[in-house]
Amino acid sequence: MSTTTPAPYVLWIDDPAANGNRQLGGKFGSLAEMTAAGFAVPPGFGITTSAYRHFLESAGLAERAREVRAAARGADLARVQAISAEFSAVIEAAALPADLEAAIRVGYAELERRTGQADLPVAVRSSGESEDLAGASFAGQYDTFLWIRGAEDLLRHVRRCWAGMFGAAVLTYRPDSDPDAVLADHGICVGVQQMVEARAAGVMFTLDPVSGDRSKVVVEGCWGLGEGVVSGGITPSRYVVDKVTFEVVRRDVVRQEEQYSVDPATAAVGLVPVPVERCDVACLDDVQIDALAKLAKRIEQHRGAPQDIEWAVSEAGDVHVLQVRPETVWSARAAAPLVTEKKSAVNHVLARFAGVGVAQGRGRTS
């Protein structure tokens, strides 16, 4: 790809140039697209893939990165872990080029100005070029750092995200479709976004992930930040919503005793007790479930295919989109017909009277 202007090191997700820009990687690119489409995405900027490459070049690490990947290919796990740890330490200790560091500091200061909050807590997330593409889900293999405050801490975690490109999990990732995936020189963007202090958060799917039924939105959520739902550490409550009528057709509310939140004692995100009065209460009320399901439907319509969406509801009750990616399981599967045998409507009815059902059920959603 050739460009006439030099690629920016910092790109705001609400910049007109951000929408569809590969420099933001998959995750942040999607959020730029969501922002452009008017969805409620917390404000932020991406430290682009160009910035990452600029860093490796100016720190003299680009060639070494290629060697590390080559060495990891086919090596046993212990060896990969050793290579990973060594190179990660090098990256985390390397100096940033002055122009890049200045750009990041300016970006953070601008975010503080926009939100009117000094030392604004931000979420710092990796957004890889190769992740979040339909059919190639790298979900969960890159890093996320929450509640990062101040430019110094931000810079440290940006380097940690870059180092994450050489984490053991990434270096050993070998999808069936491409055994040499590890060799590819994928870039990475680091997203910096205002933290939503979530009252409740989670994920939702614009189809039933269990049955493939596209007429449903399945919302999974818990009290506090959504990290517990995403990582699987907290069993979420689950709501199945009809995507046509927005009736809640099923609720499984789970008692929750711990939640991910900012621990005031450590000023870091961790597991804290759920306030007693909330333990047995659904983390979402009907108005919020309705808003989420309608949001999911709009996002799916906007993107033209089923999606997975990470969301958060603030203490004030506002719904935010934290991440959007194409659903990969059912979208990749050849659709099987439900009708047991093709026949006219009258013949279906006659058969039904004789005890032959018209269609194979998808089974109950669970």
Add this chain to the structure above:
Amino acid sequence: MTLTSSSPSTDSVSEPRPAPAADAPAQAVPGKRFASPFAVQTPDGAEGWESMYPYYALLSDERREFEDGKFWFFDGMHNPEPLYPFDTIMTENWWVAASQMSTRVWPVPPAGGIDHRIINGYLYISPNAVTDPEAVAQRAEEFAVRAGHYYENWDEIYEQWVAKATDCIERLKAIRFAPLPEMEPVESVLEHRGTYSTYELLTTYGELINNLFEMGSYHFEMLNLGYGAYLTFREFCQAAFPGITDQTIASMVSGIDILLFRPDDEVRGLARLAVELGLADLVLGNEDPDATLAAISAHPNGAQWTAAFEEAKDPWFWFSTGAGYTHSDRAWIDDLRLPFSALRGYVQALLAGEEIRRPLDEIMAERVRVTAEYRDYLPTEEDRESFDGLVELARQVFPFVENHNFYVEHWHHSLFWSKVRELGDVFVAHGFLDDREDLFYLHRNEVYSALYDLNIGWATGTEARGVTYWRPEVERRKRIREVLKANPPLPALGVPPEFITEPLTVMLWGITQESVQEWLGTEDQDPNELRGVAASAGRVTGRARVIIDPEQLHEVEDGDILVCRITAPSWAPVFSRLSAAVSDVGGIMAHTAIVCREYGLPAVVGTGFATTTIRTGQLIEVDGDTGVVRVLEDASA
């Protein structure tokens, strides 16, 4: 002992019980079986109730093994109260008319007829199934030819059906009963008629009864097939979109111009006209319909409104306040208080600047949107083709399914009861009865005998036997019926079947595997929770108002949750005051479910025990999404 809804076997006893006699009727076993119908005791004071009903409707020792082994459920949907002897004409009609369709006319491959028994005055019914695979296959061949013909020619046959039903109603209208004259009119003699008033009275009575059975036969001519087509579409939707609600499925095929909405629409029109003509004050000024009508007549603009009112009344006020199966379900035309209460509501709304028109365009646009979206969400083109065909067929049969109610249960039945009352006047005139209403305490075959008795008295000049015979007998039956009415029936008796697939049972009565399990109960059941069919979405908490008799409807206050055996569409005027509705009986296609949904009230139907469990004034929660009703707290009183 009296019949109650608690099962005797769960009573805890400290004294060891004597072993039951070998032939003692089976008691209910939670989770397994209901009490034997033979275990039902006659309440004190109701001894001899059997004499009010025909022998073939009663349990008998000779058929004990058969009757004890069957599953019987209480048909509270059509007959919430102990049957009046005359009113068994309705239940006896469909005992034959509905059953013969499944058994002999189509025949429906796996379904037989539906058996009836009257127990303590209450109607219990029991669907028969055909289980032999060979017999099912044979019936399927015959069924395909016959039912196929109806489906292929549905619109034309429905048109013929409307013509037949309308003609039947016209002939019913023409029936007249009058007391026998002191002297036969001279024309009978001069015209050499050869038959006289006695013969006419008997044959006219025969016409009346035959007219009911004629309409009763039309009633079921297309009903099973209509339900079957809808049920197939419903099952397809449930397989494709697990969890889709019944009201959503119905909304894809339901019509917007169905006749059941027409009476209410007429009242809306009359309200608009009253406002336009400057008669609003007269409508609002008096709660007595006759006084209102008189005041309007006296007004200079009154003639136009009165003409419109008379026009609307026939046929649209032949609209039953109940299911139409008993004479006590009075029609609007008999008791104008209900439509006039609605009229006042609409006039007030108009004066407040509100829109009272039903938003037909919006409802239609929503139906199109909903159907198109579900279609899009189907996995394959093949499924979309099947969906298109099934939704089209369901929409084709639905006008009959929805409209037959107005022709049969409302228009015809209401008119029929009014004719029976005319005959009641004949018996009053001849000194047999004190009140025309007392005639309903005679079975229709007893009425034939009583007519003959009356003819004998008239012919001979001797006082008829009935003059001294029927008054005390009616008094005795009234007392018995009052006792029976005070003893609500158990929802089910006998042994539940393994599978329930008969389409009418599922769709009309809401009897499913789940509801039977619910009635059977479990050891750890929450006594404050009732489960039923989620009939209309939404969740509401409010005060319960238990209504057993339509006469009590005026007790309803704003925000009440109606708890009843079954809601009737003509209760429409009170719906605007309710926050939710709960019924003992009914499925998704119960006569009233469509109208309940139209009013957008959360509703749970088919709970089995709501009217016997919940008391007026209790705070209850109705969840129309899940079909659960909870008693939250007792009345503060």
